[in-house]
Every structure is written in structure tokens, then in C-alpha cells.
Amino acid sequence: MELATRVQSLTPSSTLAISAKAKVLKEQGKDVIGLGVGEPDFNTPAFINEAAIHAIHDGKTKYTPASGLVELKKAIAHKLEKDNGLSYGTDQIIITNGAKHALYTLFQVILNQEDEVIIPAPYWVSYPEQVKLAQGNPVFVQGLEENDFKITPEQLEKAITNKTKALIINSPSNPTGMMYHQSELKKLAEVCLKHDVLIISDEIYEKLIYTADEHISVASISSEIKENTVVINGVSKSHAMTGWRIGYAAGPAKLIKAMSDHASHATSNPNSIAQYAALAAYQSDEDPTVEMRKIFKDRLDTFFNLLAEIPGIHCKKPKGAFYLFPNVKEAARAAGYVTVDEWAEALLEEENVALVPGSGFGAPDNVRLSYATSKEVLIDAANRIKRFVNKQTAKAN
Template identity: 50%
Template structure:
């Protein structure tokens, strides 16, 4: 039997594979330090868990509307108006099984076969696969380190063709942690409007921004960019709710309707109890977010300062999210126990096998000479892992 060629071309997530391998090593009794996890190491706050328990006790265990319960959609609308300066009606909100699901719905709703989506790299590895699932063509724009890995208008213009349908932006970025400024976003908005494109704006890390940087939603500038924007967000990163699987999209009503229709056939509604938990997260007290953010900021400073002093590698200090994007720089061509490091995959394999440190090689993020470290881990683990990494680097020849 011949299976789907499109499905066969979809690659598994290397980040999930690295995390799974590290967890298995730990289960086998190996003292491994994992820097792969793209999730907060904190527990979901108590008031959020309590809302799910109450929903269960109240019997809220049946189907809900496919695009989400009205109360949650209304809370999302209020949040977007109060915090992001954008006004949406509830029929423009689609709640899904995580932001990944929201993104997949988006591309399925806006793309026809051979439509192109410009994706600045380095990019979260799932973007490319999601576009391909929707029969689109991902067009990768390789950004430069000197521009803090952010796309310039000249680079975007160079990627345009008559098949370009959309641009995807992610700020703060996974894997770089970089944040687009308001000025940069206004230029991007003008580019999108000028060429009559859609912009898919992944804002999942919006509340994890440090220092004097601030988050700006591109849809907030004017009506022209607003009606071309599909905004993606969720509760996973902000509220330590990765396993609850609640994300959402805010979009023009016609696009939201299509997304809702797709979801109604593909998965029906998001988990009913998780929706109640998400409602408590978005509309409840926010002190928990500030507590987690302060911890991430402390870890960020420590990790960056340690990496900056290590030989052969370098990084730009991240402005948001919880990742450090590390350039192998002078490590390439060096050898460890007679094995040459020619890319990030080799580096990741060697340091895992020898030092029991799991990092994410960024080949699938579009940069084979970089790796990603997550500081969504305890300070103790970060210190131990970086000690091992420094020892590894000091032994390169």
C-alpha cells in the first residue's frame, strides 16, 4: 500500500525527541542535565488547578462549542483589549488544543496548494512542518546575527514572489529570545499591507520579556494591518500550563469561522476542564506570572554570563522567552576524543554521550551551527549543566 507522500515528508519534532531521550536517561538512573524543555519547570498555580477541580465537581465534562466556551472567549477578548490594544468580538476567537493547534488551523484556513509563507529564521521548527501540512510552501529568510536574528525589510522583500500569501513573525522568538521593537513591527506592518499579505503573529511568549523591552501586538497599529493579522497565543508558557493544551487565535471573522469549521471536524472542542482552568488563568490574579518571570530573569542573567566566559561559543543576551541561542563559532572544526565537531548535531551528540548534558541542536530551526539552551530549569540544574559544558569545551582540541 502506498501511504501519503505529504505525511511521509513531515519530520518529527527534534526538540521533543531530545527531551524524551533525556527523560528516559533519567528514568534509567543516569544523572543527565536537560536543557531541551520548552516549558516552565513550575507547577500550574493553585487557583488555576482549583478551577478545573470545581469544573469536574460541577459536572462540566461534556462537549462544549467547537471554538471554545463563551466565557473563555469573552475573557480573551477583554485581555486583548486591555493588554494588547486590539478589539475583537467573540466570533473572532477560536480556542484550540494548544497554540500548535491554533497555528495548524490558521495555515489550513488561509493557504491553497503552492501558496508561500515567509518564515524568518531561525524559526521554531514546527512552523515549517505546519505550512507543509496545509499544502503551503515555507520560504525561509536567513537573518543575521548582527541584526539580532531579526528580519529586515530588505530581506523580506527579497523573499517575495507572486505566490507569497503570508508572513509569520514570532516575538519574543523561539529559539533566539529576541523581541521586535515597535518601530520594526510598524515597518513590517507596512510591508504586509503594501503587498496585501496575511501576517501570522505568534505571541505565545509575550509576558516573558525582561529589562526595558516591551511587547507590542502588530494588529494594534491600524485597521489595515488588523484585518490582515491572525494573532496566536495561549496559556502554556505564561501560566505553566503546557500539558493543559489550551491555545487560541484571534482573527478576522471570516477566517475564524473557517478555523472553527475545520476544528469541529478534526478534534471538536478543546478539553472542557482545561477551558475552565484557562479562564481562571486569564481572568484571575497575575502575581504568579511575575514570580515565574523574576525567576526566569535571574536564570537568564546567570546562563548568559556563564556562556559569555566559555571558550569557542557565543550568544546574544535574550530579551524574552526562556532560551539562549548559542553560536558554536570557533568550536566548529575542533575535535573531542578524536571526533570532529562539524555541526550542532555532532556537538549535541558528543556532549550528551560524554557529559550527560542534553541541548537542542538547531539544524531543524534553520541554523546547523547553533544550539538552544532552555533556562526553564532550576538554578541548581543550570549550574551543574553549565559546569559540565565548560569542562567539555575546555577539552576540545
């Protein structure tokens, strides 16, 4: 039986591919350092786990509304008001099986065949694949490294056609860790308003910022922009709840209803116990990211400084998330490799350091390294990368 063309066109996840290869090497007894992971290396806070246990004992194991528990929607509405200055009713919020599912469902309800979605590059690997699954066309606009990988209003305007349906904004960004300032967001949003282009604002890393820069939700800039924006977020990164799979979308009621109708046939509802865990997370005054931010910043400073000492590796210091996205083209060429992908594969085979080639993110000269692991492991990884670079460069020359 021949598979559907929409599935045949998918590009496998580069992050999952590198993780699978690293796992095979570990099973062979190799001392592999994996820097491809996209999740905090912290346990879910105990009070959230306890809330889930209580929900189980209380029999809260039945179907919930397809769009999620009303209590959880109210808690998220309160969070959006408090943190982002945004006011939403419960009919403007849908709970989903992770933020990824919120994005997937949104694309399913807004895209017709060959509709275009503008995706700034570097980008998270799933954006273009989800657009393709909805029979849309991803249109890439390259954010230049000298502009912190961010796109400009002029680039956006040039990319818009009569088929353009939406623009994705991811700030702080995966994979670069860079952020858009309010003035930059305002200018991009004005272009979108001018051309009736929906803004999809992925804010999953909003709590993980390590500078004085403040996270700004583009929807908070004006009421007009808010009506043209869908905010995507969830508890995965902010509360170390990646496996619980609870995310949400907030936006115009018409879009949220369409997403809810779609979800009713796709998933019935998000996991009930996970929803009660997320409810505890949002209702609590405890902020687990305070400690996470402190630890992540220490790791970032250490790892960034060590990588900066390696010949041929150049990196912009990120402001948020938990990734470094250095340009390693010079190091790869000096070592005799034609592509960065080949360089990354050789690094894994020779020094057992697994990182993700930037080609999967639309930036073939870069690699993504996650610092969601201990500082000791990061120091070891930096030493291995330095040894590899020096050895390969010497061999090539």
C-alpha cells in the same frame, strides 16, 4: 500500505528527538541534564487547578461549541483589550487545543497547494512542518545574528512572490528570545499590506520579557494592520499550563469562522475542563508571570555569564522567552567536529548534557538551551559544557 506524501515529507521534531535520547540515557542510570524542554518548570497556580476541580464537580464535562466557550472568548477579548490595546468580538476569537493547534488550523484554512508562507529563520521547529501538512511551501528568510536574528523589510520584500500567502512573526522568539520593536513591526507590516500578505503573529511568550522592552502586538499598530493579522496566543507559557492545551487565535471574523468550521470536524471542541481552568486564569487579577519573570531573569543572568566564559561559544543575550541560542561553531571546529550536530551529540554522550542543535531551527551553527530548570542545575550544566569544550579542544590539538 504506503503513507501519504505529506507525512513522508515531515522532519521529526529535533526537540522531541533529543528529549527521547536523554530519556534513554536516564533509564540507563546516567545523570542527564536536559536543557531541551520548552515549558516553564513551575506548577499551574492552585486557583486555576481548583477552578478545574469545581468544573468537574459541577458537571461541566459536556461538549462545548467547536470554537470554545463564549465566556472564555469574552475573557480573552478583555485580556487583549487590557494588555494589547486590541478590540475583538467573540466572533473574532477561536479557542483551540493549544496555540500549536491554532496555527495548524489556520494553515489548513488559508493554504492551497504550493502557496508560500515566509518563515524568518531561526524559527520554531513546527512552523515549516505545519505549512507542509497544509500542502504549502515554507520560504525561509535568514535573520542575521548581528541583527538579533531579525529579518528586515528589504529581505521580506525580496522573498515575496505571487504565491506568498502569509508571514509568521514570533516575538519574543523561540528559539532566540529576541524581540521586534514597534518601528520594525510597522515596516514589516507595511510590506505585507502592500502585497496582500497575511500576518500571523505568534505571541505565546509575550509575558516572559526580562528587559525594559515592551511587548508590542503588530495588530495594535493600526486598524488596517489589525485587519490583516491573526494573533496567536494561549495560557501555556503565561500560566504554566502547557499540558492543559488551551490556546486561541484572534483575527478577521471570516478567517475565524473558517477555523471554527474546520475544528468542528477535527476536534469537536477543546477540552471543557481545561477551558474552565483557562477562564479562571484570564478572569483573575493574579499574575503568575510576576514571580516567573523574576526567577527566569536570575537564571538567565547566571547562565548567560557562565556560557560567556567558555572558549568558542558566543551568545546574544535574549530579551524574552526562556532560551539561550549561542553560536558554538568555533567551539565545535576547535574540538574537531565537522558539524554542531556532532558536537551536541558528543556533549550528550560524554557529559550527559542534552541541548537542541540549531539545525532544527534553521541555524546550524547554534544550539538552543532552555533555562526552565533550577539555577543549580544550570550552573552544573555550564561547568560540564566548559569541561567538555576544554577537554575536546585539547584532544584535537
